[in-house]
Amino acid sequence: MSEPDFSEPYDFSELYDLSSLYDFSTQPVNTQTKGLGALPGEACMADIGEQGWNILREEVSLPVAVLLEERIEHNLSWMREFISRYHLKLAPHGKTTMSPELYQLQLDYGAWGITLATAPQVNAAFQHGVRRVIMANQLNGKANMAIIAGLLDHDTEFDFTCIVDSADNVDALGDFFAARGQTLRVLLEYGLMGGRSGVRNAGQEQQVLDAIQRWPQSIKLVGVEIYEGVIDEEAPIRAFLQQVMSRTEALAQAGLFAEPTVILTGAGSAWYDVVAEEFSRGDKYLDAAQRFTLEVILRSGCYLTHDAGVYEKANQRIQAHNPVAREMNSSLQPALQVWAYVQSLPEPGRAIIGLGKRDAGADAGFPVVAGHFRPETTRSAGYTTVVPAPKVWEIVKMMDQHAFMSLPPEADIKVGDMLLFDISHPCLTFDKWRQLLRVNEQWDVTGAVTTWF
Numbered sequence: 001m002s003e004p005d006f007s008e009p010y011d012f013s014e015l016y017d018l019s020s021l022y023d024f025s026t027q028p029v030n031t032q033t034k035g036l037g038a039l040p041g042e043a044c045m046a047d048i049g050e051q052g053w054n055i056l057r058e059e060v061s062l063p064v065a066v067l068l069e070e071r072i073e074h075n076l077s078w079m080r081e082f083i084s085r086y087h088l089k090l091a092p093h094g095k096t097t098m099s100p101e102l103y104q105l106q107l108d109y110g111a112w113g114i115t116l117a118t119a120p121q122v123n124a125a126f127q128h129g130v131r132r133v134i135m136a137n138q139l140n141g142k143a144n145m146a147i148i149a150g151l152l153d154h155d156t157e158f159d160f161t162c163i164v165d166s167a168d169n170v171d172a173l174g175d176f177f178a179a180r181g182q183t184l185r186v187l188l189e190y191g192l193m194g195g196r197s198g199v200r201n202a203g204q205e206q207q208v209l210d211a212i213q214r215w216p217q218s219i220k221l222v223g224v225e226i227y228e229g230v231i232d233e234e235a236p237i238r239a240f241l242q243q244v245m246s247r248t249e250a251l252a253q254a255g256l257f258a259e260p261t262v263i264l265t266g267a268g269s270a271w272y273d274v275v276a277e278e279f280s281r282g283d284k285y286l287d288a289a290q291r292f293t294l295e296v297i298l299r300s301g302c303y304l305t306h307d308a309g310v311y312e313k314a315n316q317r318i319q320a321h322n323p324v325a326r327e328m329n330s331s332l333q334p335a336l337q338v339w340a341y342v343q344s345l346p347e348p349g350r351a352i353i354g355l356g357k358r359d360a361g362a363d364a365g366f367p368v369v370a371g372h373f374r375p376e377t378t379r380s381a382g383y384t385t386v387v388p389a390p391k392v393w394e395i396v397k398m399m400d401q402h403a404f405m406s407l408p409p410e411a412d413i414k415v416g417d418m419l420l421f422d423i424s425h426p427c428l429t430f431d432k433w434r435q436l437l438r439v440n441e442q443w444d445v446t447g448a449v450t451t452w453f
Contacts, residue, residue, distance in 0.1 A: 093301030174215030223263025309424020361428030371420030
């Protein structure tokens with residue numbers, strides 16, 4: 001295998017633009033949900049950025065989730081450069097945001113397509129113009145199969161693949177799509193003992209391959225898929241990736257892929273650098289006769305907003321050890337934050353914050369207080385005096401609508417103060433909001449994005 005050549009960036013000239021297919025600005029706003037200011041009843045998305053709202057002027061109902069647009073654009077540019085250095089492609093996992101406006105941004109910045117997890121998620125993306133999807137999950141159940149079949153009927157150019165790891169699933173898919181005269185493109189998933197899905201051994205692999213051969217008209221094997229995020233250590237991840245590369249080459253040599261471009265896809269948001277290094281080591285062609293081209297697609301999704309928790313820890317490792325990341329002289333920035341009010345100060349050393357599990361994820365750590373703003377005493381300062389919060393101000397418990405914050409009894413804090421929170425694991429904060437506001441560095445609201453969970 002040859003070493004990757006980083007001398008020339010990847011050519012994104014063939015990527016497509018969906019902006020002419022779907023106009024997000026004209027979509028109606030659900031004015032009965034949280035995190036908005038006063039809007040007319042028939043408002044559309046474009047109206048939000050025209051209201052002149054500012055978070056610090058208390059013109060938006062708190063709690064509110066915000067996207068810092070300068071940081072979003074930085075992260076988009078950073079990942080585009082990282083992917084181009086490795087000559088790979090990117091299909092970011094859309095389950096992170098479930099936001100079609102953000103999908104469009106990712107596609108505009110060079111994404112090859114969008115990854116999704118379920119048939120309804122695929123339908124939501126399709127209805128908003130996305131036409132290239134990897135469903136990094138098994139397609140099970142007739143109702144879910146019918147959703148995909150309908151989309152393939154609606155647009156015969158819809159580029160869709162899903163994963164398989166069992167003969168039973170392949171046979172169910174083959175029977176369903178054969179009855180409709182359709183062909184489903186699939187990826188064989190490899191997994192590890194104790195991990196998530198994916199074949200574990202040669203026997204299981206052969207059973208799946210035999211099942212695919214039983215359905216030559218309705219099931220096409222077009223590549224290989226893995227998810228390495230179930231492993232916590234780098235050495236076994238690299239060993240697993242190398243094993244998958246070897247199996248991909250063996251399947252290609254055996255002529256088992258139905259298309260000349262063989263997809264090899266993996267990478268969550270914690271180890272994408274390792275996947276890029278290992279998968280980019282493969283030769284461009286899988287055999288000397290050049291019958292097959294290897295198309296490596298990474299699927300990191302959380303890079304878009306990053307975070308200040310689990311993915312910041314991963315980012316520190318990447319910056320320390322990945323040569324491409326070090327050469328870029330910058331790193332991903334946390335771009336998703338939540339504002340909330342101090343609701344109550346019922347006893348010394350405790351503040352109750354108007355922020356709960358329905359507003360911010362807590363699965364990978366509680367939100368961290370990043371900033372403090374007191375509206376009543378800082379209006380004369382141009383509404384921009386947000387000061388760093390003391391590190392000893394710490395969320396220790398969360399309920400549905402409240403967070404318990406521990407702080408010194410003498411802390412300078414009042415009911416009505418505004419607190420800015422960093423989050424960990426953006427996936428489970430995005431799903432708490434129907435709209436998230438876009439803001440600039442002065443906390444002016446410049447627009448919004450929708451979510452479709």
